[in-house]
Amino acid sequence: MNLSASGLRRVYRTGDVTTEAISGVDVTIESGEFVAIVGASGSGKTTLLNTLSSLDTQFKGTVELGEHSLGELSESKLARLRQREIGFVFQAFNLLDHLTALENVTLPGFFGPLDNTDPRQRGLELLGRVGLGDRAESRPPQLSGGQKQRVAIARALFCEPSIIFCDEPTGSLDQSTGLSIMHLFDEINRDAGMTLVVVTHEPYIADMARRRIVIEDGTILEDKTQTPRWPSEDDPQDTSTPLNDETSDQESTEAAS
Amino acid sequence: MNFERFIELVTQSLGRNRRHFLLSGVGVVIGIATLFFFTSLGEGVRTTVLEDVFVIDQLEVVDPAAGAGLRGGGLFGGGGLNDRTVQRVEQVPGVDGVYPKMKLTFPSRASGGEALVGSDMGIEFIADGIPPEIVADDAQDNLEFRDHEAPRSCVDDGECPDGHTCNGGECAPITCSPAQQPSDSPCQGASYCHGERRQCALPIPLLISPYLLEVYNGSVHTALADSDGIGGNLPRLSEELLIGFEFDIIFGESFMGRTGGVDSRRERARLVGFSDRAMQLGATMPLEYVIRLNEAFSGEESAEYYHSLLVDAERNEDVALVAQHIEDELGLELSDRHQQAERAGLLILLLTLLFNLIALIILAVSAINITHTFTMMVMERRREIGLMRALGATKRQIQALVIGEATVVGFFAGLTGIAVGIGAGILVDTAFDNYVGEFPFKPNTLFSWSPWMFGLAIATAIFFCLLGAFLPARRAGGVDPAEALRGR
Numbered sequence: 001m002n003l004s005a006s007g008l009r010r011v012y013r014t015g016d017v018t019t020e021a022i023s024g025v026d027v028t029i030e031s032g033e034f035v036a037i038v039g040a041s042g043s044g045k046t047t048l049l050n051t052l053s054s055l056d057t058q059f060k061g062t063v064e065l066g067e068h069s070l071g072e073l074s075e076s077k078l079a080r081l082r083q084r085e086i087g088f089v090f091q092a093f094n095l096l097d098h099l100t101a102l103e104n105v106t107l108p109g110f111f112g113p114l115d116n117t118d119p120r121q122r123g124l125e126l127l128g129r130v131g132l133g134d135r136a137e138s139r140p141p142q143l144s145g146g147q148k149q150r151v152a153i154a155r156a157l158f159c160e161p162s163i164i165f166c167d168e169p170t171g172s173l174d175q176s177t178g179l180s181i182m183h184l185f186d187e188i189n190r191d192a193g194m195t196l197v198v199v200t201h202e203p204y205i206a207d208m209a210r211r212r213i214v215i216e217d218g219t220i221l222e223d224k225t226q227t228p229r230w231p232s233e234d235d236p237q238d239t240s241t242p243l244n245d246e247t248s249d250q251e252s253t254e255a256a257s
Numbered sequence: 258m259n260f261e262r263f264i265e266l267v268t269q270s271l272g273r274n275r276r277h278f279l280l281s282g283v284g285v286v287i288g289i290a291t292l293f294f295f296t297s298l299g300e301g302v303r304t305t306v307l308e309d310v311f312v313i314d315q316l317e318v319v320d321p322a323a324g325a326g327l328r329g330g331g332l333f334g335g336g337g338l339n340d341r342t343v344q345r346v347e348q349v350p351g352v353d354g355v356y357p358k359m360k361l362t363f364p365s366r367a368s369g370g371e372a373l374v375g376s377d378m379g380i381e382f383i384a385d386g387i388p389p390e391i392v393a394d395d396a397q398d399n400l401e402f403r404d405h406e407a408p409r410s411c412v413d414d415g416e417c418p419d420g421h422t423c424n425g426g427e428c429a430p431i432t433c434s435p436a437q438q439p440s441d442s443p444c445q446g447a448s449y450c451h452g453e454r455r456q457c458a459l460p461i462p463l464l465i466s467p468y469l470l471e472v473y474n475g476s477v478h479t480a481l482a483d484s485d486g487i488g489g490n491l492p493r494l495s496e497e498l499l500i501g502f503e504f505d506i507i508f509g510e511s512f513m514g515r516t517g518g519v520d521s522r523r524e525r526a527r528l529v530g531f532s533d534r535a536m537q538l539g540a541t542m543p544l545e546y547v548i549r550l551n552e553a554f555s556g557e558e559s560a561e562y563y564h565s566l567l568v569d570a571e572r573n574e575d576v577a578l579v580a581q582h583i584e585d586e587l588g589l590e591l592s593d594r595h596q597q598a599e600r601a602g603l604l605i606l607l608l609t610l611l612f613n614l615i616a617l618i619i620l621a622v623s624a625i626n627i628t629h630t631f632t633m634m635v636m637e638r639r640r641e642i643g644l645m646r647a648l649g650a651t652k653r654q655i656q657a658l659v660i661g662e663a664t665v666v667g668f669f670a671g672l673t674g675i676a677v678g679i680g681a682g683i684l685v686d687t688a689f690d691n692y693v694g695e696f697p698f699k700p701n702t703l704f705s706w707s708p709w710m711f712g713l714a715i716a717t718a719i720f721f722c723l724l725g726a727f728l729p730a731r732r733a734g735g736v737d738p739a740e741a742l743r744g745r
Contacts, residue, residue, distance in 0.1 A: 055742070076652075080651075094742065096644070098270075098273035110266050155648075
């Protein structure tokens with residue numbers, strides 16, 4: 001499912017003051033891509049992610065996901081689209097502390113029908129896939145930051161979406177944990193063919209994507225494909241090692257275990 | 258969102274916000290307890306006053322002329338209501354049946370009571386007659402409430418009542434001698450040997466009003482309990498003790514006067530039951546006895562007029578309309594008791610409404626409290642709501658979640674309020690029973706708990722919770738997911 005934006009603008013008004021967070025963005029993301037949106041703090045990258053992902057519909061221009069024009073969909077159809085086609089992973093995890101890991105994972109299933117799927121079975125399957133099969137009944141306060149983000153990833157995968165939007169997914173994690181999370185994303189992108197759009201301000205995370213969009217003052221400064229580079233175990237900031245499938249799979253397995 | 262999953266989500270949320278929900282529910286519990294307490298108290302008092310004291314479902318048409326002493330009216334006078342009037346009332350829409358009542362129109366006295374108080378006593382006897390069919394269920398004695406002197410056809414003796422034999426296809430009394438010992442007497446069972454007729458006869462069956470028993474136990478017995486003389490020996494009476502009690506009635510003479518030109522007559526009477534339709538200060542016998550006695554002692558004319566007509570409505574809801582029609586269209590008058598009952602009922606209703614108004618004010622304040630608490634909860638849960646929106650929840654689903662939580666709070670607050678209301682009622686009943694002395698119609702309980710009150714209490718609790726949660730629910734539905742997730 002392709003994602004495209006044309007003439008995208010987003011203006012915030014606070015009293016008499018107007019701020020243009022996104023101005024005239026044109027971008028197309030093909031199905032199955034792994035895209036990193038990078039930029040300094042306040043550059044507009046989260047706003048861009050919110051508008052592309054349908055969380056924010058107060059934009060001008062057009063955003064199309066597959067055959068759906070986000071600006072024209074009714075509130076209920078938009079909600080249905082988010083439930084079925086879009087996954088989210090946030091910097092702050094956004095897990096509900098009063099629910100178990102399994103209940104958090106199955107939360108999207110509360111808001112719409114699933115295709116002949118037992119929610120509990122699917123939730124356990126996904127927790128196993130992110131390496132938390134034995135923590136299904138744990139509540140978020142009992143989990144480490146990395147584990148919380150894995151639960152959030154499992155939740156994002158629950159309805160098998162076409163595209164996953166990640167807003168600073170490693171921002172609350174140490175580098176080594178962040179790396180294992182990125183391994184997981186890479187695996188999801190490669191194995192399931194899901195489109196990944198990751199907003200980050202950390203260069204070593206952006207280096208792992210196959211396409212990098214640099215945004216500054218609400219406009220796209222640079223948009224280029226790249227060869228994913230994987231940081232070394234010793235120094236995560238060193239991204240001189242190109243990512244190859246074998247290394248990726250091995251490290252992802254280690255991280256999950 | 259299917260219902261099962263919706264309930265799961267509501268339950269999870271309630272579990273998480275127990276303290277908030279408990280605080281929200283406290284006001285509703287107090288309001289519902291107040292509402293339930295006063296509604297059940299009002300209903301209980303109304304039941305006692307209107308069903309036991311005034312008997313409001315019993316509509317009685319009286320002839321105003323009889324009360325004014327016209328047509329020979331008054332205590333011993335005749336009435337202006339006759340069979341034609343009965344037919345007119347029967348045609349009133351909503352009337353199920355009309356039953357004439359006739360008073361004895363000549364002096365009489367009663368004598369007896371040895372079996373109860375140890376020696377015979379005499380008392381003025383006042384009575385009326387009603388059609389037996391309207392009190393068929395009230396007689397509890399073997400001697401039925403019917404005209405035992407009416408001709409009865411038969412084939413053999415088995416079809417005749419006690420002391421009668423089948424003679425020429427009709428039951429006839431057996432000849433007897435009052436001097437005979439009971440064991441030798443042919444008058445067996447309920448029958449006795451009539452001293453003047455020298456034939457077996459059945460006692461006149463009588464019904465009395467429970468009101469009379471209440472007045473005796475609550476006032477007469479209480480007042481005379483410690484007095485010297487026979488009054489101090491009067492026992493407290495019960496329905497069980499009185500049913501089957503026999504005494505003599507002397508028709509045609511009383512302590513205050515006697516009927517001129519006609520010899521008095523002694524007949525035996527037997528109390529066969531209690532009935533709300535019986536005369537309140539006196540006794541009631543089958544109508545045919547009264548007609549025959551009036552004809553014999555007061556002349557034919559007095560046997561043609563009734564003193565009142567009991568009117569049965571098809572449904573309780575029709576009573577007011579029937580009453581209005583009888584008064585306005587037919588120009589007849591209803592008994593004072595009906596008007597008193599209406600006034601008493603109105604007073605009780607107003608008092609109940611007043612206290613329920615207080616309960617509703619408490620509930621309205623509770624609804625404001627709920628609005629405040631739920632608004633706070635929605636604000637605290639903005640991020641959670643934003644997340645749910647991001648995961649596919651629609652505005653309506655978020656609103657339904659808040660409404661669902663309010664419904665559950667209302668349901669349990671309603672149940673708790675009912676329990677508190679019943680508890681308070683039991684406490685009041687206990688205090689009433691222990692600290693308030695005996696009086697006529699003192700009820701066993703002041704409260705009446707009907708199924709509809711439970712439904713009303715739960716529905717009211719839920720209604721006020723929903724009212725309080727309405728605005729917060731709208732607010733929750735309007736949460737912008739992007740802003741909520743950014744912590745704005």
